[in-house]
Amino acid sequence: MSLPSVDEHAQKLPLEFADEHESLKITGFWMFLVTDVLIFASLFSTYAVFHNSVAAGPTADQLFKMGPVLLETLLLLTSSFTIGLGIYAMRKGQVRALMAWTFLTILLGAGFVTTEIHDFVSFAALHATWHTSAFLSAFDILVGTHGAHVTFGIFWAVTLLFQLKKHGITERTARKIYTFSLYWHFLDIVWVFIFTFVYLNGKLG
Amino acid sequence: MSESEQSITVDEAYEQDNDKSIKFLRPRFHAEAFPTVQIFGYVGSLVLTFAAYFLVMNHVLPVLALLIIILTLAALQAALQLGVFMHVQEGRGMAWQIIPLYLVFLIAFGMVGMSIWIMLFKSGVS
Incomplete structure (x- = not known):
């Protein structure tokens, strides 16, 4: 039997998977995300148990304002879209477009964190801090852990922009951008569950 | 730029290292001339988010039914993000x-x- 002939239309492996070692790091990053799911699952469980234990403090319904929450949701969903388009541009080899989409993602992420910090400060002004009740302890640690992830992601993306500027799209930088996009979309998924199970659930009463 | 170094194809990588009996781990890549899938993913996530929001803010159903529905919508959106943006079916050889x-x-x-x-x-x- 002869070797299969080379198909002219055979699909090329994207650059981030082209090097075996770099590709292994993507699989490794998936393993990290899997463990991160466990962290958030624990925090969601804690919140599920304590979200009605308000002590003398405010209830979720009294505390949450949906305006800023909708804004945060919109910012994060859009940033997930922009980094998705960044990966699309990266696979076409368009380094400037990739950098522009990454930069836009950073701006949207910064807008998210700013809105969230503003929200937390306004809660603190109402003496609704994590000392107040079990509900607020669980709320602050869950939403705060997510916010800390997003903040870290912003700094990470800034370092990637410098690397893209210096090296362009290589097997190594492509893998780094790809793992960053996985991280960012993962945070978007976590936020969707925070939006649903914390904020919307709080309004169910 | 590095197009020439990138000689290995999806099928070659798959042939190189895998257990061919595990069919559902076979990677699938989609390449398109226009980011249709991404736009579909974005619009889909917006629709799911606002559907959940309006269901809750208008209290259209009993509390437990609403909670089940909005959690289902969130799970759908997670699946959308994983499938569309996180390329969960992509990998070199196998999508382990x-x-x-x-x-x-x-x-x-x-x-x-x-x-x-x-x-x-x-x-x-x-």
Whole structure:
């Protein structure tokens, strides 16, 4: 039997998977995300148990304002879209477009964190801090852990922009951008569950 | 730029290292001239988010029914993000990440689901 002939239309492996070692790091990053799911699952469980234990403090319904929450949701969903388009541009080899989409993602992420910090400060002004009740302890640690992830992601993306500027799209930088996009979309998924199970659930009463 | 170094194809990588009996781990890539899938993913996530929002803010159903519906919408949106943006079916050779993902979703669903379930009995106690 002869070797299969080379198909002219055979699909090329994207650059981030082209090097075996770099590709292994993507699989490794998936393993990290899997463990991160466990962290958030624990925090969601804690919140599920304590979200009605308000002590003398405010209830979720009294505390949450949906305006800023909708804004945060919109910012994060859009940033997930922009980094998705960044990966699309990266696979076409368009380094400037990739950098522009990454930069836009950073701006949207910064807008998210700013809105969230503003929200937390306004809660603190109402003496609704994590000392107040079990509900607020669980709320602050869950939403705060997510916010800390997003903040870290912003700094990470800034370092990637410098690397893209210096090296362009290589097997190594492509893998780094790809793992960053996985991280960012993962945070978007976590936020969707925070939006649903914390904020919307709080309004169910 | 590095197009020339990139000589290996999806099928070659698949042939190189895998157990061909595990069909669902076979990677699938989609390449398109226009980011249709991404736009579909974005619009889909917006629709799901605002559907959940309006259902809750207008209190159209009893509380427990609403909670189940909005959690289902959130799970759908997670699946959308994973499929569209996270390229969960992509990999070199085999998409091994799918197996631990199934496992961790099972654990997370069990842990959070059981916590929600057990707290449903609280009103009868206190």
